[in-house]
Each structure stands twice: as structure tokens, then as C-alpha cells.
Amino acid sequence: xxxxxxxxxxxxxxxxxxxxxxxxxxxxxxxxxxxxxxxxxxxxxxxxxxxxxxxxxxxxxxxxxxxxxxxxxxxxxxxxxxxxxxxxxxxxxxxxxxxxxxxxxxxxxxxx
Amino acid sequence: xxxxxxxxxxxxxxxxxxxxxxxxxxxxxxxxxxxxxxxxxxxxxxxxxxxxxxxxxxxxxxxxxxxxxxxxxxxxxxxxxxxxxxxxxxxxxxxxxxxxxxxxxxxxxxxxxxx
Numbered sequence: 001x002x003x004x005x006x007x008x009x010x011x012x013x014x015x016x017x018x019x020x021x022x023x024x025x026x027x028x029x030x031x032x033x034x035x036x037x038x039x040x041x042x043x044x045x046x047x048x049x050x051x052x053x054x055x056x057x058x059x060x061x062x063x064x065x066x067x068x069x070x071x072x073x074x075x076x077x078x079x080x081x082x083x084x085x086x087x088x089x090x091x092x093x094x095x096x097x098x099x100x101x102x103x104x105x106x107x108x109x110x111x112x
Numbered sequence: 113x114x115x116x117x118x119x120x121x122x123x124x125x126x127x128x129x130x131x132x133x134x135x136x137x138x139x140x141x142x143x144x145x146x147x148x149x150x151x152x153x154x155x156x157x158x159x160x161x162x163x164x165x166x167x168x169x170x171x172x173x174x175x176x177x178x179x180x181x182x183x184x185x186x187x188x189x190x191x192x193x194x195x196x197x198x199x200x201x202x203x204x205x206x207x208x209x210x211x212x213x214x215x216x217x218x219x220x221x222x223x224x225x226x227x
Contacts, residue, residue, distance in 0.1 A: 001171070032214065043202065043218040044155065089154060099170065100216065104154035 002027040004092050006103035014111050019077040021106045023090035026071070030092040033073045034100070035064060038087045047088075048075070080110045115139050118203050118219040126227055131190040133222050135203030137183075143206040144186040145216070146170075146178065148199040155202070161186055193226040200224075 003026040013019045025033075034049035050057045050064045050073065057064050066073040073092075077084055087107050091100045115138035125131050135144060145160040147170075157170030159178040167178050175197060177189045190197055203219040 034214075034216075036216075043220055044216075045218070046215055049214070099157060099160070102155040104152060 001099070002030055002092050002094075002101035004090060004101045004103040006088075006090055006106050008106065009104070010107045010109070012109045012111060013080050015080055015082065017080055019075075019080055019084070019108055019110075021075045021088055021090070021108070022072055023074070023092075023103050024070075024072045025092040025101075027092070027094065028068075028071060029094050032093050033064065033066060034091050035062075035075050036089040036091065036102075038089065038105070040086070044089060077108070080108075082110050082112055084108060085110045116203060116205055116217060116219040118201075118222050120222060121220065122223045124225045124227065125193050127194060128192050131193050131224065131226075133188045133201055133203075133224070135186045135188070135205075135219060137186075137205050139205060139207075139217075140183060141205040141207050141217075142183075144180065145204040145206070146176075146186070146188045147202045147204060147218075148172065148197075149202060149221075150199050158188065158201075190224075190226075193224075195226050198224060198226045 006023050031052035035047050036044040037047045038044040048059050048064050061078045063076045087105045089102050089105045091102045093100045117136045119134045146158040147155045149155050156172045158176050161167045161180040179187045201222045204216040206216050
């Protein structure tokens with residue numbers, strides 16, 4: 001089955017700087033790649049997703065890029081703010097497959 | 113937030129006892145999922161349902177069973193709880209329109225401790 005890995009496991013950034021989290025996946029047939037954010041003690045929530053037919057997607061301060069050849073995708077957060085501090089999970093699946101494979105999560109800490 | 117309610121929110125039980133967690137949705141979504149979250153392991157799928165009485169196993173299904181007799185309810189049962197099942201359990205739902213895995217909406221979670 002699909003195997004998703006996230007790097008780095010923990011990332012500390014100064015407020016206002018950019019943060020980048022990278023995920024790699026194993027199944028070249030996967031074509032849907034969402035990112036979920038989980039604040040301390042809260043539920044995971046979808047923040048952005050991308051399909052394999054596009055290389056980049058943006059939503060305000062966050063963006064996701066996909067490199068199908070290298071089988072990796074990345075989350076970019078610009079102008080980081082304290083409320084961006086959270087655990088971020090990437091995931092991958094094949095269209096029509098009922099199973100999302102999640103990575104183990106990245107802890108992002110924004111230092112004021 | 114999507115209408116998902118998990119109960120109980122917290123539970124402490126003893127090894128060997130059966131435990132049932134409930135997930136209730138008011139969104140009429142077709143797909144429902146049970147995940148467990150453990151430090152260092154992220155979110156792992158236990159079981160999922162793609163319709164009433166239609167369920168399938170996830171990656172960590174041993175020791176768990178599920179039932180879905182109504183669209184709105186998805187029950188997770190630990191047949192004989194073990195300490196390794198101490199975890200936070202999340203229910204999730206998905207509309208299942210188009211790509212079935214898109215846009216998972218999670219419940220608030222159940223913290224289960226098995227002593």
C-alpha cells in the first residue's frame with residue numbers, strides 16, 4: 001500500500017519567515033494529496049489539497065507544490081504567524097480509493 | 113464544522129473489557145472512518161464504511177470491529193481492550209462525491225485509556 005513520509009518532524013521558524021514541509025509518497029499511481037492542520041487538543045482540519053493534474057495550488061498564505069516525477073509534495077507557509085503553530089499532516093491516495101495514507105505529522109513552531 | 117459527534121469524549125476502562133465508541137453524523141455523508149492517533153504514528157485507519165452495512169478493514173484493524181446499521185451512526189468496538197489500544201480515536205466523514213477520500217471532516221476525538 002501507499003507509504004507517506006514527512007520531513008522534518010519538527011520545524012521552528014521566526015514569526016514572519018516562511019516554513020516548508022516536504023512529503024514523499026511511494027505509489028506513483030496516487031493522485032490526490034491533501035494537507036491537514038491539527039492545533040493542540042483539536043481535531044485535524046483540511047487546509048489545502050492538490051490533484052496530480054496540477055503542479056501548484058495557492059490559498060492566501062499557504063501553497064502546495066507537487067513533483068510527480070520525484071514523488072514528493074510540499075506545503076509552503078509564508079509570513080508565518082503564531083496561529084500557524086500546529087501539527088501538519090500530509091496524505092496521499094488514489095482517486096476512487098477509500099483509503100487516505102497519512103504521514104506521521106510535522107510539528108511547526110512559530111517563534112514570536 | 114461538519115455535524116459530527118463522538119461519544120464518549122473520554123473513557124477509562126480496564127484490560128479485557130469490551131468498549132464501544134460512537135460516531136454520529138447529521139450530514140448524510142456516505143463514507144465514515146475510524147482512525148487512531150498515537151505519538152510518532154500519525155493517523156492510522158482502523159476501519160471504514162462506504163454505506164449502511166458496508167465496511168472494510170484499514171491498516172490497524174486487529175482487535176477492533178465496526179457496525180453501521182444507519183447512515184448516521186458508525187460504531188467502533190474494542191472486543192477485549194488492551195493497553196496497546198490506549199489512544200485518541202477520531203471519527204471522520206466524507207461526502208463521497210467524486211473522489212471518495214476528498215475532504216475528510218473529523219470529529220472531536222475520544223481519549224481512551226486502558227488500564
